[in-house]
Amino acid sequence: MPSLERYQRKLDYSYAPGLFPTMEALLKRPETVRRVLVAEKAAGEGIEKLRALCAEKAIRMETADRVLRNLSGKENCFSAAVVRKENRPLTGDRHVVLHHISDHGNLGTIMRTALGLGIRDLAVIRPAADMWDPHVIRASMGAAFSLNLREYPDFDAYLEDCGDRPLYPFMLTSSVSLEEGSMRAGNRFALIFGNEGTGLPEAFAALGQPVRIPQTADVDSLNLSIAAAIGMYAFTRAVEQKARRKGENTDGE
Amino acid sequence: MPSLERYQRKLDYSYAPGLFPTMEALLKRPETVRRVLVAEKAAGEGIEKLRALCAEKAIRMETADRVLRNLSGKENCFSAAVVRKENRPLTGDRHVVLHHISDHGNLGTIMRTALGLGIRDLAVIRPAADMWDPHVIRASMGAAFSLNLREYPDFDAYLEDCGDRPLYPFMLTSSVSLEEGSMRAGNRFALIFGNEGTGLPEAFAALGQPVRIPQTADVDSLNLSIAAAIGMYAFTRAVEQKARRKGENTDGE
DSSP, X not given: OOOOOOOOTTSSEXXXXXXXXXXXXXXXXXXXXXXXXXXXXXXXXXXXXXXXXXXXXXXXXXXXXXXXXXXXXXXXXXXXXXXXXXXXOOOSSEEEEEESOOOHHHHHHHHHHHHHTTOOEEEEESSSOOTTOHHHHHHTTTGGGTSEEEEESSHHHHHHHHTTSOEEEBOTTOSSBHHHHHHHOOSOEEEEEOBTTTBSOGGGGGSSOOXXXXXXXXXXXXXXXXXXXXXHHHHHHHHHHHHHHHHHHHHHO | OOOOOOOOTTSSEEEEESHHHHHHHHHHOGXXXXXXXXXXXXOSXXXXXHHHHHXXXXXXXXXXXXXXXXXXXXXXXXXXXXXXXXXXXXXXSEEXXXXXXXXXXXXXXXXXXXXXXXXXEEEEESSSOOTTOHHHHHHXXXXXXXXXXXXXXXXXXXXXXXXTSOEEEBOTTOSSBHHHHHHHOOSOEEEEEOBTTTBSOGXXXXXXXXXXXXXXXXXXXXXXXXXXXXXXXXXXXXXXXXXXXXXHHHHHO
């Protein structure tokens, strides 16, 4: 195997830095793990668990202090998985679509929140932050390995692939509140969020049912990962509430 | 006035770094602003607006490149307000209480979210991240100057001051979902969140009505600022929904 390079977008592999993300890569997508890197001084229960998993799955484990130092920046990082990048098909009913998102931390946090709330398909519309950047994988706490992640060159490509579902662009200019919008929704939806600074272009108002998170005039807007979390919570709750009511009605028949 | 020091918790003043936080300090709490610092090369509309505000409020503006460099870390920072710290009384009905929170970014983001969702009182129970740290003020985007912020030495001190309201500790071990809990709530409440790594101590289960944010087994937990946002959204929505229904019923009488 050729020697490992500092991460760049054009590489066909990336790094999952940190014990937890390394473990998640090994548990959820072992077929994409090329090898596991550990620091020479790394020790402890976690590292032993990694070692056992690598042995079980016949994945090479090696010491690579220089690569780990480059990866970690300020924080310590005693292990990393080297993973093959994938552009996975979006197979679920519930999508989150991030249009021109630019912050690594937001992208990783949104991945983790989506997984926690039961949304397993996430599309990123380019130009955007690189969803395979090691900072994103780290911020996702390894959620990146449990989700279907797919990049699209533009929004039309997403529409062509998945546009047959109700679309909900999140826009501060919408007159329909998140509550109203989510109450009407079924279990098949795409929640669409725009860039941190500029939001979605006005043209998105003509797509599907735009919704607005009610907020006071005291803030300019909510942080993107916060807005996405509130949106995902409201939609997943509304769908489950409906399913429950339907169940209750059937019980009563 | 004595020369400015690098920020430390024991100082009776702090810094609001960045144009937007500086502006918020001047607009919302001008009486706490001791002076405004600008970089020698700072120029543009924003800086001119600061200059006009300072003139209007008779607040000294001075160049202080060294202090600004110390404040800004990696990011550029062309202005900062020097602000007197305050421990403000909590006067509102809706409280967010953060118990032993440790991350500056989370604390600032929670401030911004609270303000956006209409919760204006925030208590921090020590030991905890310093709510006056310049990183927190920056992450809050200046929301710190619109909220009532108060530190308590321990949770008992909070209870003594504000314990006469229904308490909702957020705990993964609770059997009551956020939805159920928030539906029963009135407009007077305290939402209590624990430390990023360890959550709330088990003893909090005996306080008020513990609630749980429903989440899949795929994640360990949600990020704290995400959990707090979802909690605040659910409670503020439930209260407003109730108020609306009451209004509708009254209309019908």
